[in-house]
Amino acid sequence: MTSTTPRRRNAAATREAILTSAIAAFTEHGYDGVGVRDIAADAGVTAMLVNRYFGSKEGLFTEVVDVSFARPTMVPGTADGLATETARTLVARTSADADHLGPFELMLKSAANPKAAEIMRSAIRRHVGARFTAALDGPDADERAELGIALIAGTWLMRRIIGTPALRDADPDLLATQVARMLAVVVEPPA
Amino acid sequence: MTSTTPRRRNAAATREAILTSAIAAFTEHGYDGVGVRDIAADAGVTAMLVNRYFGSKEGLFTEVVDVSFARPTMVPGTADGLATETARTLVARTSADADHLGPFELMLKSAANPKAAEIMRSAIRRHVGARFTAALDGPDADERAELGIALIAGTWLMRRIIGTPALRDADPDLLATQVARMLAVVVEPPA
DNA sequence: CGTCGTAATCTACAGGTGTAGACAAAACCT
């Protein structure tokens, strides 16, 4: 419940409030880590309204994934400095005091559930993968794009979710440089 | 229940059976995806024996992580061809028909739970990270080792858990080459 | 063969899960 006005009776606004709460909750705790009651309470409504508007918890998650993955994240549109820019943004977003928590956190936190994984698979291809692929030249763009995403996801996992010390306390500039050099391998079109 | 002998009353063997079942179950479904009853039933005992021998579900998971991460996986001891060898093994282990399912699957499937994540953090540093770091020369070995682990974990996630098509159907040799080139960035000592 | 320690089970609890169905109330439309 973030809106200030009590919002008496408004289907669209209520739906939006539930969706907003769900994005935050699923991203922070993962599909299995949240109950529909938690989401509903945070949106200021009853649990049953969730099923009323989204059919089921699974239906709600489907919409959450679609919205979260549709927002441009991390990958700039142009190929100029793609590796460097992406690496810098990644390091910033995964720093200890960052608060953005985008689709990568959502993906990693919900990957354990097979149903959630299947829902995310298509969304990744349609949104994140498509954006990344479009920025690449040369052959095997899909495969190279997904390898880039894999590096980003893995770094996010180690640095922010598992929290391994060496990556957590690494110098941001040095880390960004290393990640950029790894990304460059798949970003630069093969000679 | 994999052992052939009925095993009537044997504390050590029972403990081992529970641990074996737990490793398989936690690796396949993640910390939140399994109940102690599932593990106990698979070991041929009652749920209460789990708490009797391991204190709690969390205690059992701690021991599972320790055992699973202690086994050498993927990273060869020598630095010769480390990147190439590791990449080849990774691609083989994440192929559709692979059945090994080591610590990386366990880590990714259980990362959503904060308690599990904390348990895995120290184990990774003590086991996997230490092995990888020891194989590296030059400065910032810890950081570079964890970046290598991040790439492996991310590739595992995309290829085997999420199952994105481009990485799933990629030509194994080509994929291994790409991964090896990315790994080489952190494996080769900086000039 | 009886006794004793312990491996293993049985019963149970307090809480949480997603969701179905019946009900209350607010808002809109004549």
Added chain:
DNA sequence: AGGTTTTGTCTACACCTGTAGATTACGACG
């Protein structure tokens, strides 16, 4: 104002979760 549709809540179900306490049965040893 009266009636109807929509918006929201309440109660409830069937099931699963981890774990505590009391109880049974097996096996070895004297």
